[in-house]
Amino acid sequence: MPQIEDDHIFAGYNMREIQAKWDRLSMSDLAQIKTKAELIDRVQEQYGLDREVAAQDVEIWNSDRQL
Numbered sequence: 080m081p082q083i084e085d086d087h088i089f090a091g092y093n094m095r096e097i098q099a100k101w102d103r104l105s106m107s108d109l110a111q112i113k114t115k116a117e118l119i120d121r122v123q124e125q126y127g128l129d130r131e132v133a134a135q136d137v138e139i140w141n142s143d144r145q146l
Contacts, residue, residue, distance in 0.1 A: 100140055101125065115141065
C-alpha cells in the first residue's frame with residue numbers, strides 16, 4: 080500500500096516550483112503526474128537517468144520540502 084504522501088505528492092506545492100527543479104517537465108507533464116512514483120518515472124524519462132538516481136533525486140527534493 081502506498082504511503083499517504085505518495086498519493087499527494089503535489090499537495091501544497093506550486094507547479095512552477097516543481098518545474099523550477101525539473102525544467103524539462105512541462106506544465107502538461109506535471110498536470111498528469113499524481114504520485115511520487117509517476118514523478119520519478121517522468122524525471123527518469125526526461126533526464127535519461129537510472130530509476131534509482133531519479134528516485135533519489137525526487138526523495139531528496141521531497142524531504143527538503145518537508146523541513
